[in-house]
Amino acid sequence: MTSRDVHPVDQGLPAGRLALLGLQHMSIMYAGSVAVPLIVGSALKLDAATIALLVNADLLVAGIATLVQAVGVGRFLGIRLPVVAGATFSVVNPMILIAAQYGMPAVYGAMLVSGVFGLLVARPFAKLIRFFPPLVSGTLLVVIGVSLVGPGTAMIAGHDTGSPDYAAPSHIALGFGVIALVVLFTRVLRGFAGQIGPLLAMAIGLVAAIPMGLVHWDGIGAAGWFGLASPFHFGPPTFPVAAVLSMCVVMLVTLTESTADLIAVGEITGRRPSDADLARGLATDGLSAVLGGVLNSFPDTAFAQNVGLVRMTGVRSRWVVAVTGGVLVVMGLVPKVGAVVSAVPEPVIGAVAVVMFAMVAAVGVQNLGRVEFSGNHNTFVVAVSLGVGLLPAFAVDRFGNSIFFQHFPAWLQTICGSPITVTAILAFSLNLLFNHLGRQAAPDLPQASTGT
Structure with a gap:
């Protein structure tokens, strides 16, 4: 078999390119991944x-999950696509509520059970993939991209709208400058240089942020x-029924996002996953929760910003992401390495992340472009x-947390607090109602089975 016969997803790249492209994926996802333990720990x-x-x-569990997704383990784990895994924000509120009521051992006991449930x-x-035609997947991807622009905005402007430093002109100028560099490099650079354009933009943004006082190196020496941490750092796990049910709901939310x-x-990448492929990818989310329950971590999901990066750079090799997983494992074991990356200011990372999130929304728009909107209710379903x-x-507090369902029961907040979950439920249900139940399939449905 010649190199031309190998699918781009399976193609290897020279070591230098693999390293830089893998580091680029890691740089894009790092801030979003560590935000979850920082938020939970502070709360x-x-x-x-x-x-x-x-x-x-x-970082360690995210690295393992990313490696499994990219490389695969037998017939049961890993979708074998360039998928980067990271901690899901869906777990934040349930973890805080469970810890407050039952303690940290219950948090990780419930997470352990939810991981087995996910597997x-x-x-x-x-098998529900056949009910995710372009009408559903496109709508969901648009919402994933649009809703994540909010957290990206917070990285640039600040997380507390009540702070005097919120939306400091210098921070916004730095973020816009990095975005301008991404645009410039995408337009001007070619080949490998163009593929690492976002990484180059972040490097220049880091240098520009030094005289602004936004780069702090002291954390490297302290790391x-x-x-x-040793397994079950907080003590032997416990399994309150309410906590277990709540974390199982989180797992279903995570599987929906990952799908x-x-x-x-x-x-x-041009390799649409089959039912079996998707099952292996989703099972890896369950594995991450099992590992998280043992190693004091968090359930992982496929990171949308890295999906956007694959789209933007056109680099489809899963071995690039395997490098990312390896780097994350090292960072999880050697905190000093992670401290170097954490020195990159949030406005720099957030600026690139905003572009990547928007790329995910653009993929959704592209999917919707394949949907037939004449003579049916598909426009209504999307609307x-x-x-x-x-x-x-769009209903958030000063720290960017959704408060739309704040007066509802905790279990309902877990399900409905995420725009992604609400949209998935609605698009999925409305597509069934208007295009499956009591009538023939709408014109766009055959496209889901053929992948065209």
């Missing part, structure tokens, strides 16, 4: 050393050389799914 008033251990465990339901859940991203990666689904994204 639970954990000490700095414990939060650092959570961050290390988070068990991955295959039947994957240790080895920082992995859209995995389908998007498949379409971008209701977008309108209602985005409500939680």
